[in-house]
Amino acid sequence: MSSTNMRIWDQVDKTDTRFTKSAEVGGQKITSLNGTAMIMKATEIFGPVGIGFGWSVMEERFDEGSEMVSGEGDKRLVLGRELNHTIKIRFWFELDGKRGEIEQYGCTRYLYKSKYGTTTDGEAPKKSLTDAIKKALSMLGFSADVFLGMFDDQNYVQQLQAEQAIEQAEDREAEIERQKQERLDYIKSVVDTMQGAQSLQELKKLHDHAVRRLTARNDDTAIKRIAKELRDLTPKFTQESAA
Template identity: 80%
Template sequence: MSTNMRIWDRVDKTDTRYTKPAEVGGQKITSLSGTAMIMKATEIFGPVGLGFGWSVLEERFDKGFEMFSGEGDKRFSLGHELNHTMKIKFWFDLDGKRGELEQYGCTRYLYKSQYGTTTDGEAPKKSLTDAIKKSLSMLGFSADVFLGMFDDDEYVNHLKDEQRLARAEDRPAEERRQKQEQHDYFNSVIETMQGAQSLQELKKLHDHAVRRLTMRKDDTAVKRIAKEFKKLSPKFDQESAA
């Protein structure tokens, strides 16, 4: 582990127990637990206030879009949206040296909803949490989420299996369960490939299986899948020629 990456390489993988799907501005994202990130930071640096912490540098409300209600002659202004913004200085101690960085957190405070204008009384708390999470992300915390790897179901499923194994009370039993699951998956892929109706379908099955098996470092299964693809492909070439 290189000196420059020694924090990143310890914190880049996210514990899937502390994530949940969310939607922000119509975009689907993976929401991270702020408390879980603080817990991980405590593991790396020590208790908050001693090994790491933050101070608020700036707090303000920013004006957003103008809100309207009604139609035509009855249309009138409700005022402007307000967004809460907080700027913090985040610090941490590493081998007796103090590191610092600045980051922002933002939260909608006043906005229009289906019920009219709505205010979020917890906006300051949410902005602070947002700023802390973003600060930690600069050090590599939950980098797999911020790099978009949680958009890949195969990555998430593999990560869950790794974490189940690490937490298992009976590790050998969990290893056997995962091995059997992997064996069943391999057999189902071979069977499905043999029933493929086109070269495109066959290749799609091959590519998906190779990606999953490569992620799980099952080189033997990858080679067998590739061999099966090579064996079945000529059938479609012959059909095209006919």
């Protein structure tokens, strides 16, 4: 039953890194997902939009936000209030002859004050709809790795990129061989750097950084090799401390 429940999730939880980009919203750095790419993935799972899945708008409105002001003190002038566009949709999909429904919201700033002055976004309704669709799909597991914060770990992203490079390569065997050599070169560079460490603290830092990266790649053999180097080099620093 568990595997059945996770059937969709396990097919869609990993995000194709080609369709992501870094963005900053409200001072917070995020990973932005391409809406069209998510629709493409949904089409792969459910069928064409309008047949296998779709949505209907239940509610749409503009909500007032903070005051927009200009100047300070006696010269303070209230220009009005910010406006945010909000949309509520009912997202539906067909699976094994059954219909599923999810209700979700999408929100976008429409009227606000920026460093350039009062600004309006004419595409706010479209952006809100895309936001709501992406949020609905996320409830089914689409791009779960992004929503779970896994894209904050650069090691995870690099491993994902490596896997996708093999899947998308015209010559998969050549790509696999390239990555194997890249792995060997990385392990050698770590070992060489560890051997040049000037303190036990530096040695452990190099070890820990490499292990985090290799753990993301599930490379137990390489982790053991790095750990062996740590064990072999540690006595050098403990003996120096004793002397």
